[in-house]
Amino acid sequence: KSGENPQISPEILKKHLEFTKGKVITRFPPEPNGFLHIGHAKAINVNFGYAEYHNGKCNLRYDDTNPETEEVQYLDSILEAVRWLGFTPDKILYASDYFDQLYNLAIILIEKGLAYVCHCTAEKMFEDRGGDSNGPRVACEHRDRSVESSLLEFQKMKDGRYKSGEAILRMKMDLEDGNPQMWDLVAYRIIYSTHHRTGDKWCIYPTYDFAHCLCDSIENITHSLCTTEFVQSRKSYYWLCDAVEVYKPVQWEYGRLSVTNTILSKRKLLKLLENNIISSLDDPRLYTLPALRRRGVPALAINGFVRELGVTTSKTTIEVSRLENHIRDCLNSVAPRLMAVLDPIKVKLINLGKSVDLEVPFNPRDPSFGSHSVPFTDTLFIDSSDFRLEDSKDYYRLAPGKTVGLLYAPGPITCTEVIYGEDGGVLELLCKLEDGADGKPIPKPKTYIQWVPFSPKHGSPVVLDEIRLYNDLFKHSNPYDKTIVPGGFLTDINPESLVTIKSAIVETGFYDLTFKFINGEATRKEFDSKNFEELRFQFLRTGYFTVDKDTHFDSSFIETCRSVQKCGDPVLAAASNKNKLVLNRIVTLKGDPNK
Ligand code: ATP
Ligand code: MG
Numbered sequence: 318k319s320g321e322n323p324q325i326s327p328e329i330l331k332k333h334l335e336f337t338k339g340k341v342i343t344r345f346p347p348e349p350n351g352f353l354h355i356g357h358a359k360a361i362n363v364n365f366g367y368a369e370y371h372n373g374k375c376n377l378r379y380d381d382t383n384p385e386t387e388e389v390q391y392l393d394s395i396l397e398a399v400r401w402l403g404f405t406p407d408k409i410l411y412a413s414d415y416f417d418q419l420y421n422l423a424i425i426l427i428e429k430g431l432a433y434v435c436h437c438t439a440e441k442m443f444e445d446r447g448g449d450s451n452g453p454r455v456a457c458e459h460r461d462r463s464v465e466s467s468l469l470e471f472q473k474m475k476d477g478r479y480k481s482g483e484a485i486l487r488m489k490m491d492l493e494d495g496n497p498q499m500w501d502l503v504a505y506r507i508i509y510s511t512h513h514r515t516g517d518k519w520c521i522y523p524t525y526d527f528a529h530c531l532c533d534s535i536e537n538i539t540h541s542l543c544t545t546e547f548v549q550s551r552k553s554y555y556w557l558c559d560a561v562e563v564y565k566p567v568q569w570e571y572g573r574l575s576v577t578n579t580i581l582s583k584r585k586l587l588k589l590l591e592n593n594i595i596s597s598l599d600d601p602r603l604y605t606l607p608a609l610r611r612r613g614v615p616a617l618a619i620n621g622f623v624r625e626l627g628v629t630t631s632k633t634t635i636e637v638s639r640l641e642n643h644i645r646d647c648l649n650s651v652a653p654r655l656m657a658v659l660d661p662i663k664v665k666l667i668n669l670g671k672s673v674d675l676e677v678p679f680n681p682r683d684p685s686f687g688s689h690s691v692p693f694t695d696t697l698f699i700d701s702s703d704f705r706l707e708d709s710k711d712y713y714r715l716a717p718g719k720t721v722g723l724l725y726a727p728g729p730i731t732c733t734e735v736i737y738g739e740d741g742g743v744l745e746l747l748c749k750l751e752d753g754a755d756g757k758p759i760p761k762p763k764t765y766i767q768w769v770p771f772s773p774k775h776g777s778p779v780v781l782d783e784i785r786l787y788n789d790l791f792k793h794s795n796p797y798d799k800t801i802v803p804g805g806f807l808t809d810i811n812p813e814s815l816v817t818i819k820s821a822i823v824e825t826g827f828y829d830l831t832f833k834f835i836n837g838e839a840t841r842k843e844f845d846s847k848n849f850e851e852l853r854f855q856f857l858r859t860g861y862f863t864v865d866k867d868t869h870f871d872s873s874f875i876e877t878c879r880s881v882q883k884c885g886d887p888v889l890a891a892a893s894n895k896n897k898l899v900l901n902r903i904v905t906l907k908g909d910p911n912k
């Protein structure tokens with residue numbers, strides 16, 4: 318909370334209270350000129366959260382006053398992101414719906430002698446406002462023109478008789494004030510651009526400084542919550558409401574949120590697109606809300622993260638690891654576990670007679686997740702990172718002559734022989750299953766690793782066409798700081814920000830989970846929407862993953878999922894090249910006690 322509550326006349330207050338019945342009304346006011354990002358998630362939580370806490374209401378208001386930068390495609394994505402975070406706007410409103418009212422208020426302002434049409438260039442205005450040297454402010458020659466002349470000129474602006482830049486409407490404020498927001502701000506400018514709602518009706522559009530407070534006032538917003546860059550604007554906000562004698566909301570400011578190793582500004586994100594560093598604004602390396610959603614980050618983790626930061630006035634850059642901790646916390650309790658191998662090496666068990674079906678839980682710590690059947694076969698795959706040719710004392714996984722545990726398996730395995738391929742690389746490992754059948758004591762393994770069976774009749778392994786691992790997009794925590802990155806953020810791209818893996822495989826529990834998801838989605842008739850990000854897993858010892866929207870589950874895959882559900886044995890339809898499984902790593906397991 319900052320500043321004193323503004324004074325309002327009793328008549329205006331009475332009308333306001335008739336409307337609100339004393340309840341809090343807030344609004345989230347995005348400009349539809351890009352995707353929302355994690356900073357907006359804070360603004361959404363602040364506005365909706367404050368209203369909810371006080372049993373009030375929060376509107377979504379599109380701040381669509383600049384047709385030059387706004388695009389219709391962003392309207393839907395903004396509403397979808399708000400809903401995805403779990404909030405329901407009381408009303409969905411558009412600043413452009415008030416263009417007539419705003420225009421009438423501009424006329425009132427002129428008639429009161431508190432606005433004038435000015436023909437100065439931007440450079441002249443800058444000089445008159447003291448220029449670079451912070452020198453004295455000078456009134457321009459248009460400031461004292463008559464009310465009649467300004468009314469006439471404003472009409473000409475509206476009628477399209479001026480080119481863009483030839484005339485503006487300025488508020489007549491206080492050039493002596495120490496606050497630059499009082500130095501005759503621009504209220505209206507000429508823009509020849511078709512508006513997504515009002516078409517070509519207008520060629521004059523209100524500025525943020527003019528429109529924002531008056532829209533808040535029209536909507537009877539009780540608390541206009543905004544970021545701290547607007548502290549100085551509080552004065553002009555109140556000035557304008559008072560000048561046209563309308564209801565005046567309270568403005569309170571909170572600190573803007575940024576996170577490290579990324580950028581959020583819409584303009585800079587577009588630069589990444591233009592330079593082909595990313596190919597879409599929902600690239601999972603970004604921190605736009607559509608990108609986070611696509612990556613598989615739960616909305617709950619984002620809300621938890623921004624709420625933990627609290628509402629203070631300090632502008633904060635938060636370590637991205639703090640968000641990751643929230644993501645892990647959320648996923649740990651909801652994501653079923655599967656065994657996957659990103660870089661397989663083949664293991665042959667030399668002494669396994671018949672294969673056995675193991676009942677493997679989807680979460681060993683929580684039986685409510687259920688279980689599924691995994692065949693234990695004489696051929697299986699482990700991850701190459703769990704094998705070394707040279708053993709050492711502090712190494713607990715597989716090496717020649719060494720024993721390691723296989724998760725859920727009937728016993729550990731000992732590597733008895735390494736088979737090399739023609740290229741000299743390791744081709745496969747011959748291992749003995751230590752099940753005690755030979756009467757010898759079973760060695761106790763120090764570590765257990767995941768594995769994936771080879772059993773075509775069970776549809777195993779499930780081949781993942783592509784796994785995408787994401788790392789920080791930028792090398793530096795503050796890529797837009799020119800003292801740290803003199804070449805600018807475009808020169809600071811982390812070459813490892815996207816690592817693509819084409820060799821990964823996963824056990825057949827993947828079918829069970831996909832079936833459940835597809836079946837649920839199909840009944841909701843939303844399967845085509847490709848919101849696969851709800852389909853999340855923990856790959857044991859590897860990380861949390863989700864299905865990317867680039868995935869295509871073809872009919873043969875879906876058939877396989879179905880038959881696994883029905884009889885445990887899939888009838889494998891002919892492989893089709895239309896099937897494409899693409900997974901995103903949401904977050905690593907680092908810091909996860911269950912690892
Ligand atoms: P950008 O510079 O990315 O375009 P913006 O502030 O112009 O951001 P708007 O669409 O106007 O974006 O923002 C809608 C609301 O969200 C505003 O109230 C704004 O103050 C708030 N907001 C924007 N960015 C952040 C942020 N990083 N942290 C907190 N609130 C934010
Ligand atoms: Mg903006």
Ligand code: MG
Nearest residue numbers: 347348380525
């Ligand atoms: Mg803005």
